[in-house]
Amino acid sequence: MTHPKLDIRSVAKRYGEAIALSPTSLQVGAGEFLTLLGPSGSGKTTLLMMIAGLTETSGGEILLDGQEITRKPAYRREIGVVFQNYALFPHLSVFENVAFPLRMRKRSESELKSAVGRALELVRLGHLAGRLPRELSGGQQQRVAFARAIVFDPQLVLMDEPLGALDKKLRDELKLEIRKLHAELKKTIVYVTHDQDEAMLLSDRVCLMNEARVEQIDTPAALYERPRTRFAAGFVGESNLIDGIVAGGRIRIGDQLLATAHGDRLPAEGKPVTVLIRPERLRFAGTSDVAQLQGKVVDVIDLGAVRRLSIAGDLAAGLTMTVLGGGRPVEVGSDVALTIAPEDVVPLTQCVP
Amino acid sequence: MTHPGRHLLLFAPAALLLGLFFVAPIGGFLVQGFLHRDGALTLEHAGRMWAAGTYVQVMVTTVKISLWVTVLSVLVGYPVAYVLANADPRRKSTWALFVLLPFWSSFLVRTFAWIVILGRQGPVNAALVSAGLSDQPLDLLYGWAAVVIGMTNVLVPFAILTMVGVMERIDRGLMVAAGTLGARPVQAFFRVYLPLSMPGVTASALLIFITALGFFMAPALLGSARETMITQLVIQQVMELVNWPFAAILCLLLLATALVLFVLFDKAVGLSTLSGEAGRSASAGSGMGRRICGTLGELAAWLAETLRLSPPRPGEGGVGTKGLAILAILFLIVPLLLLLPVSFSRQEFLSWPPAGVDLRWYREAFSSPVWLDAAGRSFIVALLTTAVCLVVAVPAALAFQRLQGGGASAAFAAMIAPLLVPRMVIAVALFYVYARLGLVGTVAGLVIGHAVIALPYVFIAVTAVLKTYDRRLDQAAASLGASPLVTARRVTLPLIAGGIVSASLFAFVISLDELNIALFASGGLQSTLPKLMWDEATLRFSPLLAAVSTLVLLVMSALVLLAARLRPAS
Numbered sequence: 001m002t003h004p005k006l007d008i009r010s011v012a013k014r015y016g017e018a019i020a021l022s023p024t025s026l027q028v029g030a031g032e033f034l035t036l037l038g039p040s041g042s043g044k045t046t047l048l049m050m051i052a053g054l055t056e057t058s059g060g061e062i063l064l065d066g067q068e069i070t071r072k073p074a075y076r077r078e079i080g081v082v083f084q085n086y087a088l089f090p091h092l093s094v095f096e097n098v099a100f101p102l103r104m105r106k107r108s109e110s111e112l113k114s115a116v117g118r119a120l121e122l123v124r125l126g127h128l129a130g131r132l133p134r135e136l137s138g139g140q141q142q143r144v145a146f147a148r149a150i151v152f153d154p155q156l157v158l159m160d161e162p163l164g165a166l167d168k169k170l171r172d173e174l175k176l177e178i179r180k181l182h183a184e185l186k187k188t189i190v191y192v193t194h195d196q197d198e199a200m201l202l203s204d205r206v207c208l209m210n211e212a213r214v215e216q217i218d219t220p221a222a223l224y225e226r227p228r229t230r231f232a233a234g235f236v237g238e239s240n241l242i243d244g245i246v247a248g249g250r251i252r253i254g255d256q257l258l259a260t261a262h263g264d265r266l267p268a269e270g271k272p273v274t275v276l277i278r279p280e281r282l283r284f285a286g287t288s289d290v291a292q293l294q295g296k297v298v299d300v301i302d303l304g305a306v307r308r309l310s311i312a313g314d315l316a317a318g319l320t321m322t323v324l325g326g327g328r329p330v331e332v333g334s335d336v337a338l339t340i341a342p343e344d345v346v347p348l349t350q351c352v353p
Numbered sequence: 354m355t356h357p358g359r360h361l362l363l364f365a366p367a368a369l370l371l372g373l374f375f376v377a378p379i380g381g382f383l384v385q386g387f388l389h390r391d392g393a394l395t396l397e398h399a400g401r402m403w404a405a406g407t408y409v410q411v412m413v414t415t416v417k418i419s420l421w422v423t424v425l426s427v428l429v430g431y432p433v434a435y436v437l438a439n440a441d442p443r444r445k446s447t448w449a450l451f452v453l454l455p456f457w458s459s460f461l462v463r464t465f466a467w468i469v470i471l472g473r474q475g476p477v478n479a480a481l482v483s484a485g486l487s488d489q490p491l492d493l494l495y496g497w498a499a500v501v502i503g504m505t506n507v508l509v510p511f512a513i514l515t516m517v518g519v520m521e522r523i524d525r526g527l528m529v530a531a532g533t534l535g536a537r538p539v540q541a542f543f544r545v546y547l548p549l550s551m552p553g554v555t556a557s558a559l560l561i562f563i564t565a566l567g568f569f570m571a572p573a574l575l576g577s578a579r580e581t582m583i584t585q586l587v588i589q590q591v592m593e594l595v596n597w598p599f600a601a602i603l604c605l606l607l608l609a610t611a612l613v614l615f616v617l618f619d620k621a622v623g624l625s626t627l628s629g630e631a632g633r634s635a636s637a638g639s640g641m642g643r644r645i646c647g648t649l650g651e652l653a654a655w656l657a658e659t660l661r662l663s664p665p666r667p668g669e670g671g672v673g674t675k676g677l678a679i680l681a682i683l684f685l686i687v688p689l690l691l692l693l694p695v696s697f698s699r700q701e702f703l704s705w706p707p708a709g710v711d712l713r714w715y716r717e718a719f720s721s722p723v724w725l726d727a728a729g730r731s732f733i734v735a736l737l738t739t740a741v742c743l744v745v746a747v748p749a750a751l752a753f754q755r756l757q758g759g760g761a762s763a764a765f766a767a768m769i770a771p772l773l774v775p776r777m778v779i780a781v782a783l784f785y786v787y788a789r790l791g792l793v794g795t796v797a798g799l800v801i802g803h804a805v806i807a808l809p810y811v812f813i814a815v816t817a818v819l820k821t822y823d824r825r826l827d828q829a830a831a832s833l834g835a836s837p838l839v840t841a842r843r844v845t846l847p848l849i850a851g852g853i854v855s856a857s858l859f860a861f862v863i864s865l866d867e868l869n870i871a872l873f874a875s876g877g878l879q880s881t882l883p884k885l886m887w888d889e890a891t892l893r894f895s896p897l898l899a900a901v902s903t904l905v906l907l908v909m910s911a912l913v914l915l916a917a918r919l920r921p922a923s
């Protein structure tokens with residue numbers, strides 16, 4: 001393989017003065033599942049629509065399989081799109097909806113029948129081929145939309161919050177189904193969501209977006225373990241962010257020194273730095289541990305599976321700590337000693353406190 | 354808290370008006386068609402009419418002309434409706450204005466305009482002769498084409514407004530989706546948009562056809578004897594021959610045609626489309642229809658490719674569509690503008706280009722007791738009509754709002770029934786009872802007739818206003834300590850007042866332009882403005898009439914603009 005499936009080079013979008021997407025570059029490999037994750041208004045849809053050819057770019061170029069497609073109209077791009085509201089044609093049956101892209105490509109009737117049949121089987125809707133879209137449940141409509149987007153064997157499939165309109169239970173179910181379908185079909189997929197769970201579960205890589213630009217691109221695990229910015233640390237999972245000063249390969253916070261296993265991420269000696277400590281990585285110090293942090297429990301929230309403690313201590317602001325639920329209850333007001341492993345103290349690299 | 358009976362009481366004024374002056378007269382009049390002189394039932398009138406042959410011939414002509422007008426109106430209206438439905442909000446209001454102004458401008462005046470345009474001394478002939486395309490002026494007027502063009506011109510705005518309602522409900526995202534699935538814009542249009550807009554097309558075709566069946570102004574003023582339509586025969590039977598049974602049978606024929614069409618339409622698409630709701634089933638999208646649309650789509654796509662037309666962006670109209678829409682709008686507006694120079698003419702007769710600029714015809718109109726008298730009467734009648742409509746429609750709309758299911762549909766159907774019956778039938782039937790009640794030639798008779806005709810429009814407008822009103826505001830006011838009366842005065846009324854005034858302006862405009870009722874009920878003496886204009890025009894169209902028409906247009910446009918401004922955004 002010489003080039004990525006999708007190559008986005010400095011693509012940008014402006015609406016008058018307003019910037020919907022700053023110049024953005026991004027590559028997606030063949031068969032990869034890439035998720036655009038970010039809060040509402042961060043430019044995810046804008047980027048996706050430019051890839052699909054439904055929004056004009058204000059700059060940059062888009063390559064598909066090494067071919068420039070920046071100015072190609074949508075109907076010649078061979079890119080399947082699943083829209084958030086599905087955009088199923090209300091006057092056509094499920095079968096005809098799925099057959100639509102094949103009819104546009106003038107496939108023979110027999111070829112068309114078998115391809116539509118296969119696509120509908122794939123999403124387990126073969127028995128509903130004769131129904132009209134409005135006679136289907138939301139989840140079924142979503143699956144028809146997916147079948148329609150892949151039936152013509154597109155180079156690339158784009159999905160814009162495809163589960164956004166469904167309730168939580170159905171969303172969880174369909175998430176797993178999309179994961180399975182991706183594993184089976186090995187299609188290149190660019191997926192948009194604002195739901196971090198969806199992104200973590202589905203993606204090979206996550207492209208985290210914020211304020212019209214890319215914040216970080218990484219595997220889900222790397223994004224969680226080693227976020228680079230304050231925003232990334234806060235958007236994916238829960239976080240404690242603590243400001244300190246680099247001192248001899250460690251971080252000085254007040255009169256405490258915190259060791260980190262990520263020395264390569266530290267700025268120069270004496271510079272300020274922000275470190276991330278995930279709440280579930282904090283532990284009560286045992287008798288054999290060196291207690292690094294002292295504090296007092298000021299609030300306890302029992303969530304069943306886990307228990308969330310707010311701890312006020314010598315680390316300036318309060319800390320959040322999560323421990324497994326059950327067992328011995330934790331009293332508000334009790335003094336605690338905490339410890340944290342050096343590999344769980346993660347300095348942010350693009351952040352000046 | 355509220356008893357259902359109280360709601361029904363609110364319908365009482367409407368029931369009274371429609372019962373006494375719509376249902377009863379029409380029933381009493383129509384039954385004449387089957388009554389012998391001694392009161393026994395008979396088919397002899399119908400038999401004699403059938404034998405005469407000419408009546409059947411006129412019915413056939415009427416249907417033929419109406420069909421042509423229907424097809425043309427839908428074709429001309431479609432691009433405008435498309436652009437209007439898909440324009441961004443700011444441009445949309447401009448487009449809407451260009452449709453609403455002709456929609457509300459006088460039928461009579463617009464028919465007059467074609468007398469000027471197509472006349473031997475008109476601009477079309479002048480252009481043809483000066484361009485050397487013809488040695489002498491052609492007889493464009495008084496023929497089949499003139500009638501069809503004149504009627505189409507009047508009815509296109511109806512077609513547009515009916516189609517827009519359906520088109521606005523089509524999800525624009527579908528066209529975008531079609532694009533990502535490989536459909537060229539033209540293909541997407543024919544495969545997706547057109548089938549989805551079909552309920553609007555059929556609904557407007559139905560309305561246009563039924564309205565066209567009842568036309569008499571255009572065939573009388575623009576056509577020859579060969580283009581005689583059925584309503585003209587009705588007038589003749591009543592006014593000249595005083596043959597009530599024949600008039601009744603002709604009206605029945607008209608009504609029966611309309612009714613059959615309604616039933617067929619309801620079976621196929623569902624009547625709810627008429628009020629702008631999406632059809633029950635998008636039947637046009639299945640089987641034959643879809644295949645035809647699909648083939649057309651591929652053909653058009655191929656043509657566009659071959660001609661290297663740049664594809665419009667999905668959802669919006671391309672240059673071609675906008676061009677067609679602008680042409681259609683010009684077709685609606687320009688005839689009216691041509692009246693202006695004629696009204697400033699110094700000559701006694703029509704000629705193109707008009708000679709000189711002079712206000713003599715305006716002076717004449719303003720100094721003529723006959724015209725001033727008719728204008729004064731028209732204004733009084735319009736004012737009273739508006740008052741009656743409000744008194745009847747507002748309570749009915751309030752009650753309607755609280756009805757649900759079958760009751761609501763029945764009430765709605767009853768309230769808009771006068772809209773579905775040709776005005777001529779209402780007018781003749783009222784004349785039939787007015788003669789017995791001594792209401793012929795009275796202002797009261799005119800007001801009642803106009804109120805029956807305007808009531809559906811006012812009811813629909815008031816209902817729409819109430820729909821935009823959030824009833825929780827009343828509840829909020831109550832919870833804050835306001836009594837029902839105070840709530841009505843300080844919260845409800847201030848919020849809906851604009852909409853109500855707007856609705857009443859429409860009643861005023863309808864009354865101001867109403868000719869059918871006055872044709873019979875004015876008794877020749879108590880003439881209204883449209884009646885006087887009609888009488889003058891059937892003799893000769895003069896620059897004086899152009900001047901009066903211009904004034905009427907100005908007043909009506911001002912009222913409509915005011916009404917549009919007062920209407921709540923929805």
Ligand SMILES: Nc1ncnc2c1ncn2[C@@H]1O[C@H](COP(=O)(O)OP(=O)(O)O)[C@@H](O)[C@H]1O
Pocket residue numbers: 015018019020021038039040041042043044045046047
């Ligand atoms: N057609 C448009 N005109 C003007 N601004 C737009 C338009 N579409 C999107 N935007 C702006 O661009 C930004 C990014 O929008 P979008 O890509 O839809 O965000 P997301 O999908 O991440 O929620 C937003 O601030 C939005 O208001």
Ligand SMILES: [Mg+2]
Pocket residue numbers: 044045046
């Ligand atoms: Mg979005």
